[in-house]
Amino acid sequence: MSRAPQQRRLATNARLLDAARAIVAASSYADMRVEEVVLKAGVAKGTFFSHFKDKDAIMVALIGEDLERAMREMHAKPAPESVADLVDALAPLIAIMAADRVAFDVVVRNSGAMAVEALGPIAQNFVDQVALFVAWIMPLQGRVFRADVDAALLGEGIQAFLIQCIAMNFCLVENQTPLEDRLTAYLTPWLIAPQV
Amino acid sequence: MSRAPQQRRLATNARLLDAARAIVAASSYADMRVEEVVLKAGVAKGTFFSHFKDKDAIMVALIGEDLERAMREMHAKPAPESVADLVDALAPLIAIMAADRVAFDVVVRNSGAMAVEALGPIAQNFVDQVALFVAWIMPLQGRVFRADVDAALLGEGIQAFLIQCIAMNFCLVENQTPLEDRLTAYLTPWLIAPQV
DNA sequence: CTCATAAAGTGACCACGGTCATTTTAAGGA
DNA sequence: TCCTTAAAATGACCGTGGTCACTTTATGAG
Structure with a gap:
């Protein structure tokens, strides 16, 4: 049994998705860099991969x-x-x-x-x-x-x-x-x- | 006008392909590493990319x-x-x-x-x-x-x-x-x- | 309020694909 | 045979995706 995710996690997830979406909109999927997403979302790289497998x-x-x-x-x-x-x-x-x-x-x-x-x-x-x-x-x-x-x-x-x-x-x-x-x-x- | 490739180049190309084929046969495409191909073919990494775009x-x-x-x-x-x-x-x-x-x-x-x-x-x-x-x-x-x-x-x-x-x-x-x-x-x- | 516990987050580190200035080697004309 | 020139090969280096042992933060029980 896993507990429900905390609000913080949901917020971080949304920030990552928003950041990625903004970057893709500004350039393209091909030019999206994980480092850039992470920078824009204001989290560490490791956080990204704890939210998304790859x-x-x-x-x-x-x-x-x-x-x-x-x-x-x-x-x-x-x-x-x-x-x-x-x-x-x-x-x-x-x-x-x-x-x-x-x-x-x-x-x-x-x-x-x-x-x-x-x-x-x-x-x-x-x-x-x-x-x-x-x-x-x-x-x-x-x-x-x-x-x-x-x-x-x-x-x-x-x-x-x-x-x-x-x-x-x-x-x-x-x-x-x-x-x-x-x-x-x-x-x-x-x-x-x-x-x- | 580009000259015809030298025999050496053809031989290197064949060695790279042979090495890659052997590695794929022994494992899979997913596990093929360029370093491994290069090692098996006996050439430097740069040579690989002068023969194949990527x-x-x-x-x-x-x-x-x-x-x-x-x-x-x-x-x-x-x-x-x-x-x-x-x-x-x-x-x-x-x-x-x-x-x-x-x-x-x-x-x-x-x-x-x-x-x-x-x-x-x-x-x-x-x-x-x-x-x-x-x-x-x-x-x-x-x-x-x-x-x-x-x-x-x-x-x-x-x-x-x-x-x-x-x-x-x-x-x-x-x-x-x-x-x-x-x-x-x-x-x-x-x-x-x-x-x- | 305090503490124990697990969730969430961190960033130094690694793996591997790809680059490029430099060196080595082959080809062919004198 | 020697010399010039371009082809071929080299390997140190870089960018970026992905990992993991560790730190920080939230939660709920007592």
Whole structure:
């Protein structure tokens, strides 16, 4: 049994997160230094690593917050009724994941739960994403979206294509086509029953 | 105009790659240390970085060789004539990318060309992969595989699902289902025209 | 209020990737 | 064979992520 954390610890945690967020906003994830975060937060280096397992962990925390905000935004809007609407509806997620190369790497690396224990914030968010996609798709299966495939599988497929398209967007050779156009090209045959 | 490299340089390069390969084989990519590679190769640390931009670069070189070997193996076999055969045919690629977590991260991070210049070995391999997939699929479009979607797009989709399934396999929560089963579940609705 | 105990925080220290001014070695023209 | 020049290699050095034995601070029991 571990006691509840003291207020001091919560305050320190918040100061570290605030400092990191400010630094990232002012520069980028790639340029964030632990020393700088610690200096700005006014704590010692050791304190940082008693709050976050490693540098990745604080990035995961920050990006997790961003993703959660994006999910709330997506939940607030009505379910998309076409592939084009769906791609539009994904905009908040895309905005976060496609904004920073290092952040995207962190997302991909932490999208699956690594430990046996509880899922990290990003991994949990990925589960939530698929759940939302399923909630969007299922009511329209047979009318708009194909009904011959389980909605859960369709939802996971959306996620796979989303990641693929964002990854391609970071690639200088292949990013001639806008991300949204490419995503539409994938999702249309994935989600719509072809006319035979 | 740059002169051709001297034999000495080629030999050093080979020694570094051999040393790194031996160390990875004996432990793992995660445990590979540049100092150790350099020690085993009998050169100074600076030499390493005059041959490889950074630690990632030698991993890319090693994994690139492995992927190339896998592609040769896949080229040697006849084209698959069903989704099940296709998943089987992908075995050599899966074996490499699903074997080591760090190696997979390196592959994903380098699957798109970063620089404006030439594609790295892994990025080039990814292009080759899609080309092979297209060569497999196109002759069978209409008979086995769906014909309503461009073969190039189908090929890229195979790659997206392959990456997704390998990533899921590294995730301790989700790897109940065997990788190949999951891949088959994705590729069947992706590649086969649904009976309406 | 005092003290015992555990949580919280500290900073000197280490490990390891990466740099660069300098030295060594090979190539080829005279 | 000698000399010039550029390629190749060197290793001391640095930056930054991460550790850990120790100090400080809060808490709750008596």
